[in-house]
Amino acid sequence: MGVTETDKSVILNHESGSSAEIYLYGASVVSWKSAGKERLFVSSKAALDGSKAIRGGIPICFPIFGPPPSSPPEYASLSQHGFARNQIWKFEKTVMDRPEGVSVRFTAPAPPAEFQHKYKLAYVVTLSEHQLSTDVHIVNEETDREFKFQALLHGYLAIPDSSKIRISNIPRGTTYVDKILGGKVTQSDGEDIVIDKPIDRVYHSVSSKEIHVDDGFGGGYKVRFRGFEDCTIWNPTEETGKAIADMEDKGWEKYICIEPGYAREFKSLAAGEEFIGQQVYTVL
Template identity: 40%
Template sequence: MATQKRKPSILDIGSAASKESSSHGSIQIAEDSQSVLLSLPSGASAKVLLYGATVVSWKIKDRELLWLSEASALDGSKAVRGGIPLVFPVFGPPPAGTPVESLPQHGFARTSKWNLLGRAEDEEGSVRVDFGLSPDSLDGETKAKWAYDFGLIYSVTLRESSLETKIVVQNSGSGAFDFNVLFHTYLRIPDVSTIGVQGLNSLTYRDKTLGGTEHQESSEVIKITSQTDRVYKSAPDAITVSEGDKPLYTVTKTGLEDVVLWNPYSDGVEKIGDWQPKEGYKNMVCVEAGSVAQWQTLEPQSTWEGGVTHKAHL
């Protein structure tokens, strides 16, 4: 997505009360100030940790739609296993010889404490919370590893049947920087053996289970029958997860190039220490919208934005 020339600025933290509500929706800040709960009169809700700005729950009428490991750390000690972790500024292990080479896998956004910026609502019955991250929010070690003058504004919008996540990346420095970004969404499903993923046919994908070799997708409906870790390049804007003829989710991306399809399956979960229950791979699939097949370059005094809407068909 082309950058837009405008002076970026991270907003100051808003005067958010512990609870705000209206006829459209409400926001509640936990007593420990570590999480935010969005809710609508329809019964839809979403919970977001300030740690990593990670969405850890999305419900419609008490039905949980995100998968979260029972062993996941939610105290800020490590990245959350499940929900919607945010990957920035690098996807996967950092390549040697690049400006991100000293960063941890998947970068620092998912392991940093974000600031709560404020809330908004609209007449259509949605509620939104904005979070911010800048160099001032990082510890000295992380800033030394990625010494750019950046700003991130991350928005989570809850609607009656959908959840939207959007990120704005700002470069307020004097030099360009490269980055990856990805919404690492763990969708909860009834049974991995009965679902199919549609919308990726004929695309080129990089298969990380086969040494990163490239292949062309030949299936109209992709079935998960073994460990799956693929990066589909230049994917269409809408991907569907279905059970038979019944759509379960539609994942619609904006300003993002690629889609990652991931399920560790039975052999992969044995290598993941915080994955519980081990059989949980049967009840999740990651359909992750992002720009990760190549670097996004952001020029000085410019912004970039991208987002994804997850719609549930209940």
């Protein structure tokens, strides 16, 4: 067990043999091993030198998800998915190092000068034998105005073959935006989702707060969340995946993105208010 700090990352080791590695760049989780297997996908073409966001693992999207909105101006000028995944975070402390789990806390630096908002953004990563928990903590440090943001954990779960998986536990009637169909608003039929064509959907207010992935080979994942209300499901398949510059050949066959977040609209915090969004991966 224990926590090891290097010049670029923090490594967690649990007595069960499970481990995790979190880069200071973006506070991106780039590895999670449980039962002797790597559970996160990172493209072999991913930039790990801080030159661009890491393709894979669990990047943090904040203070926006997706393309920037048309207003307000300080949000409109942001790059896709915001700036948190491109900042150098600080390893603040070890929260826990016990048989129950190993937990560490990171804090984000100040925002770019043009983003005139006062907030505190922290990230807690907790490792146990068969689980990985990632918690986003956001405090509005303004004294007299609200702070609006979006936040999402863009996780790439490793799987043997994306064409064999089944995604379930999204309640029938859950509204989603289908980006493949130009933003068409649709309701879930409650049936299992299979990856036989590109998928890019933002499910709104997922009442189950839990999504299951059957990997088709006797394993899979449970993705549970709280605080976060929405969940994006994404896999470009070969049709669009081959156009992603930092995606390895056939990389789209090796992952599914299940992404809890607050992505449908902006979350508003009153002065001094705190938001906590938690995601828990469990190996099945």
